[in-house]
Amino acid sequence: MLHGTLDALILKTLTWGVRHGYGIARWLEEATEEAVPIEEGSLYPALYRLERRGLIEAEWGLSELGRKAKFYRITPKGRRQLAADTQEWVRFSAAVSRVLTPATL
Amino acid sequence: MTFGRRLRSRFWRGSVQDEVDDELAFHVEMRTRELEGRGLSRANAREAAIRRFGDIERVNATCRSIGQRRDRDMRRTEYLTELTQDLTFAARQLLHAPGFTIVALVTLALGIGATAAIFSAVQAVVLRPLPVPEPSRILAVYTAWPQGPGSVSAGNFVDGIEPVSSFSATTAIRYSSFNIGDAAEAERVIGARVTAGFFDVFGVAAARGRVFTAQEDRPGGPTVVVLSHRLWTRRFGGNPATVGSQVRLGGQLHEVIGVMPPDFDFTAQTEELWVPMAFTAERKAMHDEHQFQIYARLAPGATRAQATAEMHRNAESIRTRFPRDAAQLDFAAATVMDELVGDYRRRLFTLLGAVGLVLLIACGNIANLLLARAAARSGELAIRAALGAGRGRIIRQLLTESLLLAGLAAVAGLALAAWGLSALTAAAPPGVPRLEQAAIDPAVLAFTAFVAVISAVVFGLAPALRAARTDVQSVLKEGGRSGGGAVRDRLRTAVIVGELALALVLLVGAGLLIRSGMALEKVSPGFDPSHVLAARLSLPAADYKDPERVLQTFEQVAAAAAALPGVRAAALTSQVPMGAGGNGNGLIPEGVAYEPQNSIQSRLRIVTPGYFDTMGIAIVRGRPVTAQDRRGALKVMVISQSLAQALFAASDPIGRRVACCEPGPDGKAPDYKTVVGVAADTRWRGPAEPPSPEFYLPAAQIPSVAWDWIQRTLYVTVRTNGDPSTVIAPLRTTMAPIVPGVPLFDIRTMEQRIGASLQTARFNTLLLTILGGLGVVLAVVGIYGVIAYFVTRRTRELGVRMALGASRHDVVALIVRQALWPVGLGIGAGLLASLGTARLLSNQLFGVTPADPITFSVVAGTLACVALLASLVPALRAAAADPTSALRSQ
Numbered sequence: 001m002l003h004g005t006l007d008a009l010i011l012k013t014l015t016w017g018v019r020h021g022y023g024i025a026r027w028l029e030e031a032t033e034e035a036v037p038i039e040e041g042s043l044y045p046a047l048y049r050l051e052r053r054g055l056i057e058a059e060w061g062l063s064e065l066g067r068k069a070k071f072y073r074i075t076p077k078g079r080r081q082l083a084a085d086t087q088e089w090v091r092f093s094a095a096v097s098r099v100l101t102p103a104t105l
Numbered sequence: 106m107t108f109g110r111r112l113r114s115r116f117w118r119g120s121v122q123d124e125v126d127d128e129l130a131f132h133v134e135m136r137t138r139e140l141e142g143r144g145l146s147r148a149n150a151r152e153a154a155i156r157r158f159g160d161i162e163r164v165n166a167t168c169r170s171i172g173q174r175r176d177r178d179m180r181r182t183e184y185l186t187e188l189t190q191d192l193t194f195a196a197r198q199l200l201h202a203p204g205f206t207i208v209a210l211v212t213l214a215l216g217i218g219a220t221a222a223i224f225s226a227v228q229a230v231v232l233r234p235l236p237v238p239e240p241s242r243i244l245a246v247y248t249a250w251p252q253g254p255g256s257v258s259a260g261n262f263v264d265g266i267e268p269v270s271s272f273s274a275t276t277a278i279r280y281s282s283f284n285i286g287d288a289a290e291a292e293r294v295i296g297a298r299v300t301a302g303f304f305d306v307f308g309v310a311a312a313r314g315r316v317f318t319a320q321e322d323r324p325g326g327p328t329v330v331v332l333s334h335r336l337w338t339r340r341f342g343g344n345p346a347t348v349g350s351q352v353r354l355g356g357q358l359h360e361v362i363g364v365m366p367p368d369f370d371f372t373a374q375t376e377e378l379w380v381p382m383a384f385t386a387e388r389k390a391m392h393d394e395h396q397f398q399i400y401a402r403l404a405p406g407a408t409r410a411q412a413t414a415e416m417h418r419n420a421e422s423i424r425t426r427f428p429r430d431a432a433q434l435d436f437a438a439a440t441v442m443d444e445l446v447g448d449y450r451r452r453l454f455t456l457l458g459a460v461g462l463v464l465l466i467a468c469g470n471i472a473n474l475l476l477a478r479a480a481a482r483s484g485e486l487a488i489r490a491a492l493g494a495g496r497g498r499i500i501r502q503l504l505t506e507s508l509l510l511a512g513l514a515a516v517a518g519l520a521l522a523a524w525g526l527s528a529l530t531a532a533a534p535p536g537v538p539r540l541e542q543a544a545i546d547p548a549v550l551a552f553t554a555f556v557a558v559i560s561a562v563v564f565g566l567a568p569a570l571r572a573a574r575t576d577v578q579s580v581l582k583e584g585g586r587s588g589g590g591a592v593r594d595r596l597r598t599a600v601i602v603g604e605l606a607l608a609l610v611l612l613v614g615a616g617l618l619i620r621s622g623m624a625l626e627k628v629s630p631g632f633d634p635s636h637v638l639a640a641r642l643s644l645p646a647a648d649y650k651d652p653e654r655v656l657q658t659f660e661q662v663a664a665a666a667a668a669l670p671g672v673r674a675a676a677l678t679s680q681v682p683m684g685a686g687g688n689g690n691g692l693i694p695e696g697v698a699y700e701p702q703n704s705i706q707s708r709l710r711i712v713t714p715g716y717f718d719t720m721g722i723a724i725v726r727g728r729p730v731t732a733q734d735r736r737g738a739l740k741v742m743v744i745s746q747s748l749a750q751a752l753f754a755a756s757d758p759i760g761r762r763v764a765c766c767e768p769g770p771d772g773k774a775p776d777y778k779t780v781v782g783v784a785a786d787t788r789w790r791g792p793a794e795p796p797s798p799e800f801y802l803p804a805a806q807i808p809s810v811a812w813d814w815i816q817r818t819l820y821v822t823v824r825t826n827g828d829p830s831t832v833i834a835p836l837r838t839t840m841a842p843i844v845p846g847v848p849l850f851d852i853r854t855m856e857q858r859i860g861a862s863l864q865t866a867r868f869n870t871l872l873l874t875i876l877g878g879l880g881v882v883l884a885v886v887g888i889y890g891v892i893a894y895f896v897t898r899r900t901r902e903l904g905v906r907m908a909l910g911a912s913r914h915d916v917v918a919l920i921v922r923q924a925l926w927p928v929g930l931g932i933g934a935g936l937l938a939s940l941g942t943a944r945l946l947s948n949q950l951f952g953v954t955p956a957d958p959i960t961f962s963v964v965a966g967t968l969a970c971v972a973l974l975a976s977l978v979p980a981l982r983a984a985a986a987d988p989t990s991a992l993r994s995q
Contacts, residue, residue, distance in 0.1 A: 021128055022135040040136075041159030044129065048171035052178065063131065065138075070128045 006038070006046050007055075008085035014056060014074040015082065020063060021047060021070065047072060055081050121172040125165055133158060191505035198506055205478060206510070209471045212883070213514035213560065216464035218521030219876075221545070221553045223460045225526050227453045228552075229543035231446050236368040238308040239402075244409065245444035246275075246399040246416070249437040250706075257399045259384055260392035260427075261434060265419040266399055271407035274305035277384075277397040280376055281816055283355050284645055284847060285340070293643075293850040294336060296354075296378040303379065306402045307369070314348035314363030322381040329381065330359040334367040336377035354380070356647035356846075392423065392430035394814070400441060413438055432702060445538050448948070452869055455945055459614065459876045462607045464556070466883045468564040469604040473887055475507070475568035476597055477894055486572055499573045507565025508558065515557035519545060522553070534864035567596060597891050598927045601884075605931025606938055608877070608884035609968055613939040614946055615877035616960040617953055618870040624952030625863060631787035631796065632682055633721025634855035636673075638829035639681045640836065641851045642844065643818040652809035655817055658844060659804065662821060663713045665839045671826050676716035677804065677819040679709065682787040683858040688814050692800065694752045695762040699775050705751050707744075707798040709766070711807055711815065717743075717784060719824045720855075727759045727782030734803035741803065743782040748798035758783055765800070767808040778802070821849070829854045869949060881968065885975045892924050893979040903983055904990075913984035920983060924976030931972075932965050 013024050013031075021044060028038050050056045055078035063069035074082070133154050140150035155161065199206045234240050246266055247254035257266065262277045269275070276299055283296045297303075301322035310316065317329050330352065332341070341347040351358045359380065403412060416436040423431045479486075486499060494502075523545050530540055642662060649655045659677055666675035679688070691704030716722075717729040725746060734741050742763065749758045759782070764775030786796035802811075804819075821840075825832050833852055840849060853861075896903075903916055943955035953960065 020131070022132045025132070026139075039159055040132070040157060041161070041164045044125075044132075044164050045167040045171060048168045048175065052171055052175035063135075065135075067131065067134075068127065069131050070124070 011082040195506040214517035216467035217518030221522035222525035225549045242403040243441040244438040249435040271412035272401040273404040274302045275401040276303035297376040300382045311363030312366040333377045356645035472564040479572040503569035507561040511557040511561035602931040604884040606935035608880040609935025611877040611880040612964045615874040621951040637855040640849040674719040675823040676719045677713040679711040723785040735805040740778040741781045742778040743801040745799040889975040892976040896979045916984040917980045920980035928972040
């Protein structure tokens with residue numbers, strides 16, 4: 001997976017609401033129709049890194065199982081970061097498409 | 106930081122480890138359930154979930170380490186936030202009490218500034234390494250005489266020091282002054298003749314051009330000179346073309362081959378140029394003319410002990426080979442830093458200690474101010490405590506206030522230190538090595554910051570601890586009445602006891618130095634210094650090769666000086682009293698075996714007729730040197746009283762004969778001179794030094810070689826009717842035609858010379874007295890403050906007492922009695938401490954013992970009186986108060 005893409009996807013996921021780690025994983029699987037393989041292992045370090053950078057914040061709450069679980073929420077700083085990442089992604093993918101798909105003249 | 110994060114950081118009690126474990130376990134559990142929902146068995150589902158997750162251990166470890174860093178960041182942010190809050194709050198508190206803040210700031214800034222100024226002197230002189238590679242491996246080597254270290258002869262250097270294999274380089278140095286430039290603009294500068302090893306010993310290359318080589322350092326070698334950076338900039342305007350040019354030095358043209366770097370300027374003599382020593386074979390064979398300073402650099406891997414052992418062995422072999430000239434020879438060595446700094450290390454550290462005591466007293470006062478303020482602020486602190494601030498948090502808040510105070514004071518103190526340092530270097534006696542290079546450098550800044558933090562803890566910790574202990578309930582119940590607290594306050598009293606003890610230590614030190622100074626002033630120098638001027642005159646060897654011509658020239662100089670209007674008497678001498686240096690010889694009286702071990706080392710003074718009158722040295726027996734004592738006449742000498750005692754004990758020395766200074770007519774037998782007079786002893790180094798044996802030879806009778814010993818340099822001394830400084834200009838004018846191009850130098854009155862020899866001691870005394878005075882003022886202010894505070898606290902009680910019939914006298918007695926015991930205790934403790942600290946001064950004392958009972962009792966008495974007076978002021982004010990208004994006060 002391209003570097004930084006996972007971070008952007010996590011942030012995007014959280015724009016629809018508070019979620020725990022498993023919820024994020026599930027949502028990503030469904031939204032990308034499993035076309036983008038997410039290694040579950042790499043999800044959590046990414047969450048901790050984002051939290052340390054202050055892009056998301058965590059709190060403990062009750063999960064659907066009635067168990068204590070850690071929920072993540074995007075911060076205003078995270079939203080700004082997401083906007084920047086998205087723009088960057090658009091520029092990047094457009095450039096890559098121009099190269100890979102021959103121009104239809 | 107958002108509220109959620111902050112809240113979590115406060116209430117999240119579990120460790121990062123638990124956090125990560127729980128979170129990952131939850132994920133696996135959720136996935137397992139999902140797979141179960143798709144029909145897998147529980148066991149298979151769990152296995153699949155774990156497989157799908159990947160390396161759970163590695164993920165766990167990564168998350169843990171990120172999580173720990175995250176928490177550390179958070180704690181730091183939280184700490185900084187609290188610090189900012191504390192600082193803002195502290196600044197507001199200080200602004201709220203401008204009176205307290207100004208008094209505390211001024212006191213502290215003075216204390217910290219003085220400490221920083223003295224420390225920069227210590228740093229410049231003692232602590233800073235010399236600007237040469239590995240200075241600790243450079244040794245100064247001496248001849249170890251029974252009476253102390255002395256210079257080394259060329260023969261002993263060549264035979265005893267140069268061959269030492271533990272030295273990678275050695276050098277012999279002879280400092281002398283040179284006339285530099287042509288006749289019209291000749292100037293006298295201090296320079297050094299050095300052997301070529303000099304530059305290797307110090308390991309410093311020329312900044313421009315080059316230094317001279319061993320091939321150039323030989324008799325008949327090229328006349329070359331290396332200049333100091335100072336001389337090059339001062340006299341040659343820093344012109345690069347100087348290197349390679351010719352300059353007239355002592356009447357001879359020298360080629361300037363190099364200029365040393367600017368920081369190569371640290372030796373005690375601060376010489377300004379170097380020329381090759383060019384030892385002749387004859388010079389190298391001389392073992393008993395001790396005229397050279399020796400420095401050596403230890404070879405890589407060699408130790409000082411190895412070098413010393415080698416030198417001892419060499420000394421032994423020289424002793425056997427030259428039993429007459431090197432009978433008692435041995436060598437000793439010290440590091441060049443010890444040699445350079447010498448006494449100043451101890452003096453400066455004493456000063457640093459003294460200024461530290463003043464700072465401690467200042468801290469004591471501020472601690473007392475803070476304690477008084479804490480009492481007034483107890484309401485505020487109790488509210489903070491009631492609102493949930495922990496003890497630690499309150500202590501931190503109060504310490505932050507102290508730190509802010511100390512920090513501000515340190516900044517102001519540094520400005521004061523910069524000013525104080527320039528005053529210090531300007532007022533300091535000359536000759537303190539490297540003092541002029543003292544500056545507020547990074548080391549001084551670091552030290553000042555350290556001192557500020559320590560001060561803040563010293564004056565802030567006890568008040569903070571006490572304030573944090575305050576019982577919330579009782580304070581709040583008092584309903585905002587300003588403070589409760591004990592009337593008798595042991596902590597504040599203890600501070601007073603400490604301050605008084607420290608002030609007493611300072612005063613005893615100052616007192617001992619003052620008493621030494623008084624004793625020194627009373628010492629008779631052995632001559633009459635009033636109305637006497639002395640200036641040196643040095644005839645260049647190149648122009649004055651013929652000894653007869655040297656003598657004639659000097660005699661003309663003496664006659665011309667004596668003929669000046671306003672001059673009562675004039676004469677020449679090789680050495681005036683109170684001047685350093687000079688030559689010495691071993692004297693052996695007739696009738697005693699002519700063996701080196703029987704010789705008595707005495708200081709040689711070569712004089713012209715009229716010297717004793719001019720200098721006011723009494724002739725206690727016989728006659729002085731006269732114009733009849735010429736070559737061909739009976740060879741005579743005048744000896745000092747202590748030399749007469751050493752040579753002849755109680756018997757009459759007049760007419761007795763003494764061997765000295767030169768071989769007899771056959772070159773072997775002793776050359777005897779007849780004692781014709783006995784002169785009073787003079788102090789030759791300063792009043793603090795005991796007189797050493799001296800003998801006077803008529804200039805007209807000395808052997809030719811003696812002019813080389815004294816480098817054709819004599820002092821012109823004149824006794825005047827009026828102010829001796831008025832004859833300086835006429836003296837110069839008169840000398841010019843007799844000795845064209847040869848300047849008079851070192852022109853000072855004898856009173857100035859005595860002053861200079863006492864200058865270091867006087868300066869130290871002055872500084873210590875100022876510090877002692879400062880300490881006493883601070884301590885007295887402290888006592889006043891505490892007693893005044895007690896009195897305010899007890900106003901009501903005193904009112905009751907007076908209403909019940911106590912007289913004003915009773916009230917005063919009550920209050921002063923309260924001051925009595927801390928004053929007594931403080932002085933007692935101070936006296937005990939002084940017994941120890943005064944011994945640190947012992948090498949600066951003269952005529953008093955470190956435990957001088959007079960000093961101790963006068964100082965203790967004075968301090969007790971002043972302290973009780975300070976408590977009397979608030980007592981009298983309390984007694985004068987109207988009882989009814991006192992009763993109404995809170």
